[in-house]
Amino acid sequence: MFCWQRVIILGISVLVLSVAAYGQEISREQIKGLDEQVQEIKSDALGIAAELNQLEEKLLYPSNTQVAVFVSLVSGETFRLDSVEIQLDGKPVAHHLYAFKELEALQKGGVQRIYTGNVRSGEHDLQVFVIGKTGGSTDFQKSERFKVNKDVGPKIVEISLAAQSITLNDR
C-alpha cells in the first residue's frame, strides 16, 4: 500500500507542471495542422467580409448620399453613458443603449459608428439626445441641435460627448 502512495506522491510535481498528453490518438502535428487550416479559413472569411463591406456600401450607401454618424467620448470623461438617440431632419434614425463593455471601449478611445444612412445633398438638421449619470450618480439628460451640410462625397460626422457638452466635429 505504501508503494502506490509513494508513486502518487512523486507524481505531485509532475501533475502540477505537466503538459496534457492525449495518448496515441492525437499528435502535436495534427493539432498544429488543424490550427493552420483554421487560420486559413479565418483569413478567407475576412476576405469575404471585406468584399461584402464594399458591396454593402456601394449598394446601400453610395457615396453621393452616404452619411455616417460616429460617437466618441471626450478623453478622460468618466460619466456613465446610458443611451444616445440621433434624429436626422426630425426623424429618429438611431438609438443605442450602452452595455458596460461598450462604454469601456468608448472610454478607452474607441469610436462607435452609430448610424449609416442616406440623405440628399444640402443642409440637414441633426439632433442628439444623451441620457446618463454623472459621478455622483445623478441622472442627466442632454440634447443638442446641429446643422450638417451634405455635399457630393460621403458625409462623416463625429459626435463627441462629455458630461457637460455635446460637440459636433464635421469631418
Next chain:
Amino acid sequence: MKRLFVLLTILIFSASSAPAGTSAPKKLKDLYFGEALYYASQGDWFDAISRLDTELTQHHGVDEPERDTLYYHINHAEFAVGDFELAYRMHQRAGRAITAVIEGNVEEPVRNEAIFRLARIYFQKDQQVNALYAVERISGAVPPNIRSDLAFLRAQILMANGRFTEAADILKGLQDVKSLEGFSTYNLGIALIKDGKELEGRQYLDRTGQINSNDSLTLAIKDKANLVLGSKLLKEKNFEGSKQVLDRVRLNGPFSNRALLGSGWADAFQGRFERAMVPWSILVTREVTDAPVQEAMLTAPYAYGKLNVYSRAALMYGSALEKFGTEVDKLGTSIKSIREGHFLQALVREELKQDANWVVKLRELPQTPETYYLLELMASHDFQESLKNYLDLEELRKKLEAWEGDLDAYEEIIEQRRAYYQPLLPAIDREFRQLDSQMRLRLEQRDRIEQRLKNMLVVPRPDYLATSKERIFSEQIGLLEKRLAAGGTAVPSEVEARIKRLRGVLHWNIYTEYDRRFTEAHKHLRDLNREVTQLKRQYTAFVRTRQAATQSYEGYDDAIRRQRFLIREAREKVGELMARQGNMLETMAVHELTTRLELITEFQIKARFAMADSYDRATRAQTQEGVSK
C-alpha cells in the same frame, strides 16, 4: 470557484503571455481606425480586423496617402492589425503583418517593438529557435514601456532553448520589476535549478514562496513555488522542510489540494499520523472530482489504521468506495455524453460566453456532467487553443450563414430597384436628350457672344450692338435704296438726302451709344453666366442621379455570384473543420476522463482490499480485547 479560475489563469499565464492591448492614439484623426479599436476593446477581433484591413487597403490605394486621415496613425494601425490578428489566433498573418513593419522604413524603437511582438508569436507557437533568432535581432533603442516585458520574454525564450545561464542573468536584473513580481523570481529559481545550481535555485523558489502581495496572480505563483519546492523536498525525504514549505500554500489557493495532500504525507512519512490527519481531514471534505481529494479518501483511513482505529478506518474506506462508485458512474455517463456530442453542444452555449469565467461556469451546468473532470485539461494550452478554434469556427459558421441571408436581401433590393427604375428611365432619357441638345445649343451661343465681346475689346464693332429695331430700320433703308436704284432713273436729290439723313441718324445712335451698350452687354453676359452655372449644377446633379439610378441595380450580378460561391465554399470548409476540431476536443476529453476513470478504478480496488484488511484488524482487536478482559 474563484480558486479554479485562478488555477486556469496561472497555468495559462506561466505558459504564455497575452497579446498586448492596443491603445487609442491621443488625438484620433481617423474615425474608422477608432471604430476598429472600439470593436477590439470588446474582444470582437473579427470585426476589428475586418474594419482595419479595409481602412489600410484604402489607405495604401490612394494617390496621396499624406492627405488621408489614417496617415497620422499608419504605424500604429499596422501594429494594431498585427495585434488583433494575434489575439484572434491568426499567428501566420500576424507574423506577416509584423514582418512588414520590421522590413519597412521605420524608426529603431518601432522596429524593435515589432520584433518583440514577432518573437512573442514564435514563443507562443512553440517555435523556440525562431523566437530566439527574432529576439537576438533586437538592438539599439527599445520603447520604455516594453523593456521589462522584452527582457522577461528573452529570458523565457533562452530557457526554452536550454540556455539557462543567460536566462538567469537576465532574470536577476528583473527582480525589482513590480509587474513581474513572483514570476521573475520563480522563473529565476527554475532557470538556476535547470542550470545545475540547485541550491541557489531553491533559494529563489523559497523567496517566491514568501512574497507578500495582494495580487491574485502573484499569490498563485507564490503557491506554485511552494508546491514545487515542497514536492522536491518530499521526494528527497526532507519531510520536515517539505511540510514547512507546503504549509505556506494558501488553503483557498489553486494549489491547496495538492499542498494539503503533500503536507499530510510529510507527517505520515515521519510516523506522525495524528498530525497527518489535520490536512487530510480538510481535504476529504472538498470537491470529490479532484484527484488529491480522491487520494485523501484513501490516505485518511490509512492514517486511522496506523493509529489502530481500525473500525473508523473500515468505515472511511467504505464511504470512499461508495463515493468512488458514484464517480465511476459519473465518469461513465460523461464519456457516453461526450460521445453523443453533448460536450460540443455545451461548449457553444451562448450564455456561457457572457461570462469571463465561462470555462469554470461550464462545470456548474447540470446538463454537462462531462466537464466535471476536465478542469486541468481545459487549462492546458493545446486544449485551450483547440477549444478557442472550435468556438471561432462556430462564430464563422453563424457569420457565413448570416451573409448568405444578406445576399438574398441584396438581390431582392436590386430586383425592386430594377422594377421601379427600368420602366421610368426610357421616357426620362428621351426628355433629357431633348433638353441636353437645347442646352448645348444655348451654351454654344453664349460662348460665341463671349468671344465676340472679347474681340470687340480690341476691335470695336458698334454694329454688333445695334438693337433689333435698328437692324430692321437699316434693312428697310437698304431696301429703299435698292428699289430706287432698280428703277433706272435718277433719284431725286431730296429723297437721296432724306435717306442719307436717316442712315446718319441710325449710325449716330449706334456709335454714340456703343460704350453704354457694350457695358450693358457685359452685364447681361454676367447675368447669363450665373444662370448657366445654375443650369450646369442641375445638369451635373441630374447626370449623377441618373447614373446612381442605373448603378443601384446594375453591375452587382457577378459580385454577388462570386460572393455566393466563396461563402458556400467557406461554409463547407468550416463544417469540415468544425467536425475535425470537435472530434479532436472530444478525443482529448474522453482520454482525460478515461485516465481518471482508470485511476479511480485502481483506487476502488485498493480501497476494497484495505477495507477488508481493516475489518479483519478491527475484529482481531475486538477479540484480543475480549480475551484480555
